[in-house]
Amino acid sequence: MLRRWSNSLLSGVNVATLLVCFVIYYILYYYLKRRRRLVNIPPGPKPWPIVGNFGGFLIPSFVRKRFGKPAKPNWTPVEALREQAARYGDVFSLFVGAQLIVVLNGYDVIRDALLNHAEVFSDRPDIPAVTIMTKRKGIVFAPYGSVWRKHRKFCHASLRTFGLGKLSLEPCILQGLETIKSELMRPREDDCKGGVDLTLMVSNAVSNVICSLALGERFPQDDRQFATLLGLMVRGLELCVNSPAVLINVFPPLYHLPFGVFGEIRQVERDISAFLKRLIAKHRDTLDPDNPRDLVDMYLAEMAAQRSAGVEDNSFDEDYLFYIIGDLFIAGTDTTTNSLLWIMLYLVVHPNIQEKIQAEVDEVVGRGRVPSLTDRGSLPFTEATIMEVQRLTTVVPLAIPHMVSKTTDFRGFTIPRGTVLLPNLWSVHRDPAVWDQPDSFRPERFLDEEGKLARKECFMPFGIGRRVCMGEQLAKMELFLMVTGLLQAFTFRLPAGTPSPPMHGRFGLTLAPCSFTVCATPRG
Numbered sequence: 190m191l192r193r194w195s196n197s198l199l200s201g202v203n204v205a206t207l208l209v210c211f212v213i214y215y216i217l218y219y220y221l222k223r224r225r226r227l228v229n230i231p232p233g234p235k236p237w238p239i240v241g242n243f244g245g246f247l248i249p250s251f252v253r254k255r256f257g258k259p260a261k262p263n264w265t266p267v268e269a270l271r272e273q274a275a276r277y278g279d280v281f282s283l284f285v286g287a288q289l290i291v292v293l294n295g296y297d298v299i300r301d302a303l304l305n306h307a308e309v310f311s312d313r314p315d316i317p318a319v320t321i322m323t324k325r326k327g328i329v330f331a332p333y334g335s336v337w338r339k340h341r342k343f344c345h346a347s348l349r350t351f352g353l354g355k356l357s358l359e360p361c362i363l364q365g366l367e368t369i370k371s372e373l374m375r376p377r378e379d380d381c382k383g384g385v386d387l388t389l390m391v392s393n394a395v396s397n398v399i400c401s402l403a404l405g406e407r408f409p410q411d412d413r414q415f416a417t418l419l420g421l422m423v424r425g426l427e428l429c430v431n432s433p434a435v436l437i438n439v440f441p442p443l444y445h446l447p448f449g450v451f452g453e454i455r456q457v458e459r460d461i462s463a464f465l466k467r468l469i470a471k472h473r474d475t476l477d478p479d480n481p482r483d484l485v486d487m488y489l490a491e492m493a494a495q496r497s498a499g500v501e502d503n504s505f506d507e508d509y510l511f512y513i514i515g516d517l518f519i520a521g522t523d524t525t526t527n528s529l530l531w532i533m534l535y536l537v538v539h540p541n542i543q544e545k546i547q548a549e550v551d552e553v554v555g556r557g558r559v560p561s562l563t564d565r566g567s568l569p570f571t572e573a574t575i576m577e578v579q580r581l582t583t584v585v586p587l588a589i590p591h592m593v594s595k596t597t598d599f600r601g602f603t604i605p606r607g608t609v610l611l612p613n614l615w616s617v618h619r620d621p622a623v624w625d626q627p628d629s630f631r632p633e634r635f636l637d638e639e640g641k642l643a644r645k646e647c648f649m650p651f652g653i654g655r656r657v658c659m660g661e662q663l664a665k666m667e668l669f670l671m672v673t674g675l676l677q678a679f680t681f682r683l684p685a686g687t688p689s690p691p692m693h694g695r696f697g698l699t700l701a702p703c704s705f706t707v708c709a710t711p712r713g
Contacts, residue, residue, distance in 0.1 A: 205447035228602040231291055233282035234273070237646045241284030267586050267615040270294070274616065280600055286439065294616040296623050296647040298600065300307060303612060303654030311655045314592040314609045315443040322458055322508045327512035329520055329589060329658060336504040344513060345659055347484045351402045354662035359562055361401050362667055365394030366559070366674040367614070370412055373679060375707040384684040384706030387533060392419050392526045395667060397520035399660075403514055404468055404482030418464050424700050425457040444523055465514050467509060485514065490701045517660075523648055523666045524584050527701045528650075529671055531582045531694075532575060534702050537681050539630060540691050547712070550677050556712075560673035562666060568673065571640040575668050579650040581630060584699050586615035588652050614649060615700075623647040677708040 270292055277293040293299050302310050312333040315325065323330045328344060331337045345353075371613055372390045390410065394577030396419060397407045408415035428434045432450045437443050443451055469485060478490040483544040488510050495505060536543040553567045554560045565572060591610040596603065604610075619627045624647070625634065639644040651658035658664070675681075683689065683705075690705040 226663060227289065227605065230289065230605070231280045231282045232277045232395070233284075236284040239286060240451065241286050241288070247589050250415045252565065263623060265310065265586075265693055265700075267437050267613065267696075269505065269612055270587075270611075271616060271619070274613075276544065279616075280441075280602060289605065289607075290610060291604055291609060292613055293610045294613045295620050296617045299612045299614070299617055299649075300646075300653065301650075302599065302610065303591075303656075306599060307655050309593055309595045310591055310599050310610060311591040312594040314590050316590065318434065318437040318444070321437070321441065321444050323512055323515070324508075325508050329511075329516045330486065333594065333655070337380075342483065342525065344489070344517070346496075346643065347487045348659075348663075349404055350487070351483060351662075354666070356562055358398075358663075359670065362398055362408070362669045362670045363559060363674070365397050365470055366671055369394050369598075369671075369675065372410060374711065384687070384708050386706050387530060388526070388703065389419070391529050391671075392423075392522060394671070395525045395529065396518070396522040398663070398667060399517055401483070402490040403484040403517050403521075405472075406468070412482065414464070418461065419522070421457050421460050422522065425454065425461065426519075426523060436541050451500050461513070461515070465511060465518070469511060469514070473507075484517075488513070507678060520574075520658075521663070523699050524658075525660075525667050527584050527699050528579060528582070528664065528668055530702050531584070532578045532668065532672055533675075533681060533707065534690060534692075534705055535581075535630060536574075536676075537683050537705075537707055538692070540682065542574055543676065545682065546574060546672070547676050547680070552675050554673070554677065556677065560677060561669060562670065562675070565669055566642075569611040569636055569640060570632065571673055572669065574632040575672060576648060577630060580618040580624075580648060581628075582694065582700055582702075583615045583618050584701075585650075586613070586696075586700050587653070588612045588614050589656065591656065592675075612652070614652065617647060617649060620647070678712060679705045680712055681692045681709055684708055 197340075234242050240705055241390050255502065271294075272456070273292070274294040279296075279298045281292055283290045283292060293302050313325070313330055316330075321332050325331055328341055329338070331340070331615075349355070352361065369387075370388045393408070393410055396415075400406055428450055434450045437451070441477040446452065446453070472483075472485045473489060474706045476489050476493075480571075481490055488505070489507075492505050492507075509596070529571060536546070549568055549570050550560060554564055561569075588611070591612065593604050593606055593610060594607045598604075618624070621627050623645075635643055635645070635648075651661040651664070684707075687706070691703050694700045694702050
C-alpha cells in the first residue's frame with residue numbers, strides 16, 4: 190500500500206512538473222516570438238509587464254480621481270503625446286498590454302503614412318468596446334476591404350443624390366439655423382445673467398441635416414424623444430473614453446456586468462438601437478423603390494434589386510444598414526456640433542474677431558437676406574476664422590485609430606502587422622515647422638497678401654488618405670452658413686462677471702469645449 194501511495198505521489202509530481210515545464214515553455218516561446226516580431230520597432234518608453242505603458246501618462250480622469258491624483262491644469266492626452274514625441278521622435282511606440290501602438294506625429298510623417306502607404310495603413314483595429322457595439326460594420330469602424338469600399342462608395346453617391354456638397358442642400362441647413370435663431374429670440378428670465386447654453390439647439394440643428402439626408406425626417410426642437418437620443422449619444426461617447434467602461438478593452442467580459450457604467454453603456458446602446466431600428470422598419474413598410482426619399486430608401490431598394498436579379502451579396506443587408514445609419518448619425522452630429530461650439534467660444538473670448546466677421550458679412554451680404562453658400566468666396570476672413578478654430582481645436586485630435594494590415598518598413602522602422610496606428614492630427618496643426626506661432630489664435634494666417642483665402646496642405650481637420658471623413662463637404666457647408674447666419678443676427682458675449690472658460694476642452698473620441706454659456710443680443 191505504501192508503494193502504491195508512493196507511486197501515486199510520484200505520478201502526481203510528474204504531472205505537476207510536466208505542467209510547470211509546459212507553462213514555462215509556452216511563456217518562453219511567446220516571449221521569444223514576441224521579441225522577434227518587435228525587432229526594430231520605433232522607440233518609446235519601456236512598457237511594464239502585462240499592462241504596457243499607454244496608461245502611464247494618458248491616465249483617464251476617473252482613474253486619477255479614484256487615487257486622489259489631481260489632473261494637471263489644461264492637460265490633455267495630446268499634450269502628453271507631444272512630450273513623448275519631443276523625447277522619442279515623430280514616430281514612437283506605446284503598449285496597451287501586449288498591443289503595440291505606433292503614434293505618428295507631424296505633417297510629413299502623417300502624410301507619408303496615410304498617402305504613400307495607404308494600402309497597408311488604412312485598416313481598423315479590433316477594439317473590444319467598439320467591436321461589441323459596431324460588430325465591425327458600417328463606415329467609420331469597419332475594416333478596410335472590398336465590403337467597406339463598396340458601402341462607402343454607395344453611401345457617398347446616395348448622399349450626393351440628396352444634396353451633399355450641392356447648393357440644393359442649403360435650405361435644409363438654413364432651416365436648422367432659423368430654429369436656433371428663433372430659440373435665441375425667445376424671452377428668458379435669465380437673459381444676460383446666466384446666459385444660454387448653445388449645445389442642445391446646435392446639436393438638434395446639425396443632427397437634423399444628416400437626418401434629412403439619411404432618414405428623410407426632421408425632428409422639432411421640442412421633440413423630447415429626439416433630445417433624449419442626442420443626450421444618450423453624448424453620454425455613450427463619454428462612457429467609452431472617460432469612465433471605467435474603457436476597461437472593457439482590457440477585459441471584454443466586463444461589458445456584461447449588470448451594474449454601474451457597464452450596465453449604463455448597454456442601456457445607452459439599446460435605446461439608440463431601438464430608435465434607429467424603428468426608423469428603418471418604418472422605411473421598409475412604406476418603401477417605393479422607384480421613388481427613394483433618402484439614403485435608407487436607396488439602400489433598401491438596392492437590396493430588393495439585388496434579390497430580384499439573383500445577386501448573392503451578403504454585405505448588403507438591414508443589419509449592415511443599421512450600423513451605417515448609426516455611424517452617419519453619430520459622426521455627422523458630434524464632430525460638427527463641437528466644431529460650431531468651439532467657433533462660438535473663440536468668438537466670445539475674442540470679440541474683436543467677432544466684430545471683423547460681422548463687418549465683412551454686413552458689407553457683402555447686408556441685413557436684407559441670409560448668407561448663402563454662394564457668398565463663401567466673398568467672405569475670406571470669415572472662412573479663415575473658421576479654419577483657424579478648426580486648426581487650434583482639431584475636434585478629432587487622434588483621428589480614428591488605423592491598423593497595419595501587413596508588416597511594413599516605414600521611415601527606418603519595422604511596423605508589424607496588427608499594429609495600431611494613431612495619426613496625431615493635433616500635432617500637425619501645432620507643428621512649429623509648418624505654422625508660425627502655432628499656439629496663437631491668428632485667423633489671418635489663412636489669408637494671402639491680397640486678403641484672399643490661402644489653402645494649406647498641412648491643414649487636415651478631416652484627416653487625409655482613404656479614411657478621410659466622408660462628411661467633409663457637409664460639415665464645411667454647415668459651419669459656414671451657421672456662423673455667418675448667427676453673427677449676422679446676433680452679437681454674442683459672455684455673461685457679465687463670467688470668467689473666460691478653459692480652452693483646453695474635454696477629451697474623448699472627439700475634443701469638445703468645456704461647458705459655457707453666452708448672451709445673444711439681436712443686432713437690429
